[in-house]
Amino acid sequence: MESQGSAELIGFTALGAGLLLRNVWLHRKAPSAGEESIEKLAHQPPHAPSIEDTLQSIDRPSDAHDQADELFKKNPFEDAEKNFGAFLERYIIFPPVLPPNKQFADLTFAVSDAFDVKGHITGFGSPSWEATHEPAEKMAAIVGDLLEQGATCVGKTVSAELGFGITYAHVGTPLNPQFPRFDSGGSSGGPAVAVASGSVDFALGIDTTGDIRIPASLCGVIGYRPSHGLISTVGVVPNSGSLDCVGILARSSSVLRRLANQLLHLNQANHKSVSRQLVFARDLFDLFELRAEGAYAVADLVKGRSGYESPMHVDFIQHVASEVPSLRRFYKEDANLSEAIPNALSSAMYSLQRYEWRRNHDEWLKEARPEISSTVSRRVHASVTLGEDELQLLYRVRIELRRALGTLLKDGGILVVPTLGDPPLEFKSKRDSSECYARSMSLCSIASLSGCCQVTVPLGKRKGSPLSVSFLSVHGADVFLLDMVDILQSKGKLASNLAVIPAPSANIEVAKLLNEKGNGASEVEGWHSAIKYYSEAIRLNRRNASYYCNRAAAFLELSCFFDVERDCTRAIELDEKNVRAYLMRGTAREMFVDYANASQDFKRALVLEPGNRVAVSALQKLEKLSLR
Numbered sequence: 001m002e003s004q005g006s007a008e009l010i011g012f013t014a015l016g017a018g019l020l021l022r023n024v025w026l027h028r029k030a031p032s033a034g035e036e037s038i039e040k041l042a043h044q045p046p047h048a049p050s051i052e053d054t055l056q057s058i059d060r061p062s063d064a065h066d067q068a069d070e071l072f073k074k075n076p077f078e079d080a081e082k083n084f085g086a087f088l089e090r091y092i093i094f095p096p097v098l099p100p101n102k103q104f105a106d107l108t109f110a111v112s113d114a115f116d117v118k119g120h121i122t123g124f125g126s127p128s129w130e131a132t133h134e135p136a137e138k139m140a141a142i143v144g145d146l147l148e149q150g151a152t153c154v155g156k157t158v159s160a161e162l163g164f165g166i167t168y169a170h171v172g173t174p175l176n177p178q179f180p181r182f183d184s185g186g187s188s189g190g191p192a193v194a195v196a197s198g199s200v201d202f203a204l205g206i207d208t209t210g211d212i213r214i215p216a217s218l219c220g221v222i223g224y225r226p227s228h229g230l231i232s233t234v235g236v237v238p239n240s241g242s243l244d245c246v247g248i249l250a251r252s253s254s255v256l257r258r259l260a261n262q263l264l265h266l267n268q269a270n271h272k273s274v275s276r277q278l279v280f281a282r283d284l285f286d287l288f289e290l291r292a293e294g295a296y297a298v299a300d301l302v303k304g305r306s307g308y309e310s311p312m313h314v315d316f317i318q319h320v321a322s323e324v325p326s327l328r329r330f331y332k333e334d335a336n337l338s339e340a341i342p343n344a345l346s347s348a349m350y351s352l353q354r355y356e357w358r359r360n361h362d363e364w365l366k367e368a369r370p371e372i373s374s375t376v377s378r379r380v381h382a383s384v385t386l387g388e389d390e391l392q393l394l395y396r397v398r399i400e401l402r403r404a405l406g407t408l409l410k411d412g413g414i415l416v417v418p419t420l421g422d423p424p425l426e427f428k429s430k431r432d433s434s435e436c437y438a439r440s441m442s443l444c445s446i447a448s449l450s451g452c453c454q455v456t457v458p459l460g461k462r463k464g465s466p467l468s469v470s471f472l473s474v475h476g477a478d479v480f481l482l483d484m485v486d487i488l489q490s491k492g493k494l495a496s497n498l499a500v501i502p503a504p505s506a507n508i509e510v511a512k513l514l515n516e517k518g519n520g521a522s523e524v525e526g527w528h529s530a531i532k533y534y535s536e537a538i539r540l541n542r543r544n545a546s547y548y549c550n551r552a553a554a555f556l557e558l559s560c561f562f563d564v565e566r567d568c569t570r571a572i573e574l575d576e577k578n579v580r581a582y583l584m585r586g587t588a589r590e591m592f593v594d595y596a597n598a599s600q601d602f603k604r605a606l607v608l609e610p611g612n613r614v615a616v617s618a619l620q621k622l623e624k625l626s627l628r
Helices: 038-042 051-059 064-074 127-131 141-148 189-196 213-219 253-263 282-287 293-302 316-323 325-330 337-368 374-381 388-409 438-450 478-490 505-523 527-540 545-557 561-574 579-591 595-608 613-627
Strands: 087-093 108-112 152-157 202-207 222-225 245-250 277-281 312-314 413-417 453-462 465-473
Touching (some): 087 189, 127 337, 141 152, 141 253, 245 253, 253 478, 277 293, 293 478, 316 325, 316 388, 337 438, 388 465, 505 527, 527 545, 561 579, 579 595, 579 613, 595 613
Parallel strands (some): 108 202
Antiparallel strands (some): 087 152, 202 245, 222 245, 453 465
């Protein structure tokens, strides 16, 4: 759809002839004389821009497009040090001009390099793939939906090569912001790092065999794999259609809840009368020699809570052995079930994934003869050719496993399992990642094969290592998992609200100067110039509510009410007592004829500052308008 936003005209469209920020990073082309490519910049040592360079790049007299181009070339939104190598490309795709009250107007997000962005090549973590594919003609369906709902896309993150494991041979491995000693995981390590570093509010990746859940666990953020098929994968490079899910990584349960409610059309009312029960897979915690105190402490949070029954402890492996008879083809009759069942599950998952990956991309392999790293090459050539009987066996395992989970959990059960079955891989370790995470794959295979929903939540750390736990529920019962995450967040047990990585001190000083220049432009009513300065200050320091308020004030003078509402909402998130933000947002909503929410904003301002004349006058005016 043409209204889904454009990577060529990226927002601020309400300004007309005002500031139009173009995407100067997104086009992958050879640099012209005197121009550095983003690839070269990405591999230079991280450094903060000089104050002189930043100010000169803005002050240089030229048209609005040229000023924006120079600004982005000299000073990307946030320098490489803060991005931790998460981003392949930085750009802004603002939502199209929309009616007010869109759900995600205050949120920013990034997508992995498996998602189509209109007009640009999806690289799939491989230079050979990029070189043999044309620019996308449309946005990926989920990206278009998010833009339509008001979210702002700020870039594309690195993706593991061809969607396999944690091999970032061509782009560099993203660094883990919260646990720098350890790897960031794959194949969605880039999105996880973008979220963990505070660069975005949420990010999208593809979860096939644990590619969202493992990075989430390692980076200390929430990783959500929805029920299979609930979010469209149209416009996403396929890995294995039977296993692929668009996954969401977020720092807070409130953001995840908003996204899931809107995108999955969840109906809370349908589940309110269902009693819920935590079901602990006791044998899985024992098998992987994991201390379960953190997981079992979760049970105390729901003890006595309305709608929750007493927790239950089960031997999950024995249940699967008896309820999934097709798995017996994967192990010997006299095998030790505690080892055989997890191995059989991961073996079935990998067999299906490799078969479907090869079926999807075999023609490309033959025609392109791509250059592939040795690790991925081994996995590609391990792709299997299955006979009809073998393929049907794998599909039966999927059906039987989903049915087995339904039998165990019934209507309201929530299965509690470890996320990782192995110690985290240390950064730049020489250990083979496939061996390191072999046991973790058996845990991930439960949701991947069954198509059931799973959410991984961080609980903090133990002896310096990330600590997490996962919740699973039957297909379509995603609401149960989201409620559980909400409970953990409300009780302060969720560690995903780790401190945002602070901007480098040099960036903070530059941002202050840019804000002052914006104030100077505002004093002489140079609103377009003011917006430009404030925007750059925000990119250097996204944690300062005043910068958002100042830019909102300039937008207000230009009657860009949608932008006013977005900036004020962000300012309020950063500072809940910001009277100025409530007043301006209320004014914007009044102009949208959204009198109810405008009134709430003005009333909140009066609570914070009793007697505020602007709020009193505005409420009186709204009362008269409401009577008409």
